[in-house]
Amino acid sequence: MQRLILAAFFCKGEGCRVCSHTGWLEVLGCGVVDSNVFKAVGYKDVSGYAFGLGVERFAMLLHQIPDLRSLFEGDLRLLEQFK
């Protein structure tokens, strides 16, 4: 698996709860798809590469939101700050 990681914004790479004390934050995970996934959906002799952009992580960095989970709680007070 490959991934794009950035130095953690909150702790400047020192390590904190946001980056799981690694000093890095993954924002673009990617890798080769396991061939069993294709077999499970009926495809044979194919391969693939998948990736996903963690847009919520960019929002977290841009707006200095300390807990990623707060973006998914549906709290309008948080969301209304970004009008």
Ligand SMILES: [Zn+2]
């Ligand atoms: Zn950190």
